[in-house]
Amino acid sequence: MMIRRIATIWKILNAPCREMTLLLSREQDDPLPALEVFALRLHLLYCSACRRYKRNIGVMRRAVRRAADALDASSTPALSPESRRRIKQAMDDSSDLQG
Amino acid sequence: MPEYYPKNTATNPSDWLERHGDAMYRFALMRIRDSEAAEELVQEALLAACKNQATFSGQSSERTWLIAILKNKIMDEMRRRAKVAARHEEMDLEHLAPDPTFNRRGLWAVAVERWPESEAGTSGGAESGEFWAAFQGCLSGLPQTWADAFVLRELDGASTEEICKLLGVTSTNLWTMLHRGRTQLRACLEQNWFLK
Structure with missing residues (x-):
């Protein structure tokens, strides 16, 4: 039991970049367990590629949200005249049915 | 509220498409990434809104209410296509x-x-x-x-x-x-x- 626990801890602490970036991604969505947080801190101390990954996915998240907000506030793209006519027709038909 | 004053004056289905259609389309397109599917969802949402006018309480804006209906339609579509993808x-x-x-x-x-x-x-x-x-x-x-x-x-x-x-x-x-x-x-x- 004890040995298995130690083996698990050892594995998490020594996980390679693939696993560490999984934690960095997961951290953007859910809180991490304490051991994972510790392992990640330690890894980031000496891994500059993972440090850049962490920063980049943060920049990416903010950029996507800002662009989405800007698009929400803009006036394009818009419904084509043709699809607008089709939707209007469908709405008129359904209100006729409802009387 | 006086009786002769119609309920829900804030909302009139014939104006929805004109006032909110494009915003609804953008909202759907940003999430579903396919213009035809987005148009389809806007239409479905508007028809559902017509049927369920009574659920518009006037507490939220007309736009917010319509977008909430649209969002449900978008989630249905994502659920549907995830099921299809699960087979692959x-x-x-x-x-x-x-x-x-x-x-x-x-x-x-x-x-x-x-x-x-x-x-x-x-x-x-x-x-x-x-x-x-x-x-x-x-x-x-x-x-x-x-x-x-x-x-x-x-x-x-x-x-x-x-x-x-x-x-x-x-x-x-x-x-x-x-x-x-x-x-x-x-x-x-x-x-x-x-x-x-």
Whole structure:
């Protein structure tokens, strides 16, 4: 039991970049367990590629949200005249049915 | 309220398309990434709104109410296409090819560059449209379910619990999808936007 626990801890602490970036991604969505947080801190101390990954996915998240907000506030793209006519027709038909 | 005064004067179905149609279309297109499907969803939402006018309380704005109905339609569509995808490879993460970003030992196989501090071009304005186009291009390189998971998380701020339920995946699978999606998007946007 004890040995298995130690083996698990050892594995998490020594996980390679693939696993560490999984934690960095997961951290953007859910809180991490304490051991994972510790392992990640330690890894980031000496891994500059993972440090850049962490920063980049943060920049990416903010950029996507800002662009989405800007698009929400803009006036394009818009419904084509043709699809607008089709939707209007469908709405008129359904209100006729409802009387 | 005097009796002769009609209820729900704030809302009149014949105005909805004119006043909110384009905003609804943008909302759907940003999430569903297919113009025909987006038009279809706007129509479905408007028809559903006509039928359920009584649920409009007037406490929220007409736009907010219509968008909420549309959002439900979008989620139905994402649930539907996740079910279709589940029959194919992309959700079967165990049999998926390993992430080419990392070598067999799990170490970086590609460069991770430092991006400019300024976060250039992402401050809104005219450039945000260009950024959005680059982002959409990168997103289209992802399996649809990964892209849907990313969109739900980043655009709608849905919790992982909600996304798991909607797409019918475990949280471990979702974390993996989001990780691989972000890793691929990061590399693609580095090439096509941030270090272009």
